[in-house]
Amino acid sequence: MAEELVPVVCPYCGVGCRFYIKTVDGYPVNIEYAIDLKGISNENGKLCPKGNAAIDYLLSKDRLKKPLKAKEQGKFVEISWSEAIKEVAERLKAYAKDDPDQLMFFGSAKTFNEPNYLIQKLARMLGTNNVDHCARLCHAPTVMGLKQVFGAGAMTNTYKDIEETNVIFIIGHNYAETHPVGFRYVLKAKERGAKVIVADPRFTKTAWHADIFLQHYPGSDVALISGLIHVIIKEKLYDVRFVRERCVGFEDVVRAVEKFTPEFVEKVTGVPAELIVEAARTFATAGKGVITWAMGLTQHTHGTENVKLLGTLSAICGYQGKEGAGCSPMRGQNNVQGACDMA
Template identity: 40%
Template sequence: MEIVKSICPFCGVGCGVELYVDSSIVRLSPSKEHVLSKGHLCGKGTLSFEPVYSWDRVTYPLKKIKGEHIRISWEEAINDIVNKIKEIIQYGKDSIAFYGGCQNTLEENYLMQKLARAIGTNNVDSCARVCHEPSAMALKEMVGIGASSISAEMIPKMKVVVITGESVTGSHPVLSQYLTEAKIKGTKIVVIDPRINGTSKFADVHLRPKPGTDIALFNAVGNYLIENSLIDEKFIKERTVGFNEYAKGVSKYTLDYAEKITGILKEDIENFAKLISQKGVIFAWGLGLTQSSGVDGVRSYIDLALLTGNIGKYGGLLVFRGQTNVQGAGDIVKPNVFPNGAMNEENAQKLLKIWKFKPPTNPGLSVTNALLRDSELPRPNGRGFLLQSRGLPKVEVSAPQALRVVPTPIFLGC
């Protein structure tokens, strides 16, 4: 029996698994050697291999003919896709759009966006940008890289861990081991979430702002830190810009003002501010923040880490990603960014040397803009979509749903 090391395909933890293979996958067990999961696995991960042998998994191409999906050969399927793409791009190379998935590998997403650019369009997108772009954009803008600055492994070594808009026990349960260890060692756990969830139940502090008032809360905390000299002036002077403008902008967010807006007692806001003013604080967040306040919410949250100097060896920023390859897909599948950086002539020339073709330099459309502008396109049936996603369980289900909004979809995936 062969043991094959792999990664759980579900949430952003990316737990290590070992597959026991004897012609087929016999069983699965957690990998004790994995750097983050360390031999732990949640219920979804334990059963993650079952879809491979699911009765409704499509393992061969299907073509819809007279209302029925008929099995065809791979050669015929590929020829049909090529011919359909040729037909669509007769109306302009930007008449087609590509949409990737975060459960695809980095290599698959890379090849998809490369194919799109070989055709001559930057209309490439993925669910990573739709879900986590607020985090990536704010991080890139404020700290220089659109990714976490610290690993979950560091949680037990911190004095304080702040978790906003995320239930670790529900969404990333394997990471609960680090919170449990941290709690035993004396780390203070702070949860900011209107809901009561599994993580908030064992937190030391649970702040419950009214939905949509995150920015008011963070600005009030920032203002309190400044007014009470609880900021890291050396870090701010040497490592940041725009402090005076920020201080002026948040000056109206007094504790009384914030209490009226957020519903959180001013004493609780004050205590929270004092708690995060020390070194060794992780500021973590999930989709509860990004999907309510967007980029501005993440910016105002990151401000607290910058004010207190909790980026670098003392603390950091930790983003809880929704799927295994959100970070990778978000890095390389974007309509306005090349995989090697900014969308400009210089990077296009660099890609020309690697790819042997030059990609276009005009920004493409996001999936939402592509759908909204579908009726404006110079083509009788609108835009064609080439979808690459492991989230399509069955063509009979997915194709009719997509056809309601996308006149000419071509599905790739399994």
């Protein structure tokens, strides 16, 4: 029997854990930890329960392996790949000839960049811009918000930066449970003495690790983040040199957050004014800090504004372009970034 270890990326969250699928004569039988791979996000090959169970759906007896077509009485029957491809192509061509905007193409954040690129090319070849994917609901606001603030809609730090930072601001994100492997870097930072600030309407497992917990009302993120920026500017805790040399529009920010005093923000968010001040001071004076968020922050009508404010908060503190600092959006699937970039 021929055994082989095939290196793969976990298909679940955005941490991007690596492991091997063990095959025997080309058939997958088990997973093995990638303890020999250096520099991977899941150090020493460790996986969370989802990663450990990743092979289960691959081996499931209910998994579809061939195309199915509905025929008489609504029953599905197997057809060949060539039959399926031919029929789909003919139907797409017919719809496009009649009216291309009848068509809609839906990519995936669980596949590679190449299929996402090709599906949008196919759509435009047929004459429509109706292209989307699941990340439109989750992290499209992240891509748009970061692009408007920094010029590129992507994470601005590495996991190692999270481990080496002095303060971590976690908002809209139950990090400990949704990305448990990534959260190890937060715990390592905390062991070094880093402060953890958590903002969440719920007291979660992540909040349990917080040095400062901001339990704001759902949907009041704009006011909360604006309040932090207000305190930092008023008390002149921002990085004057970084703002002068690397930022534009600072005076616009000053005017935009002028009304968001701690007392005003307390009325809007429910977070005590003194706690807002403490969080702002802790974050701005740490020397280097990371902000991390997920879909609790982005799945709002003001999701893009939330992200733009977080980018602004990071920028005025000078927490960009250096070790132990940055903006760290945590994706819900393994290639949300690529799907957003390609669509």
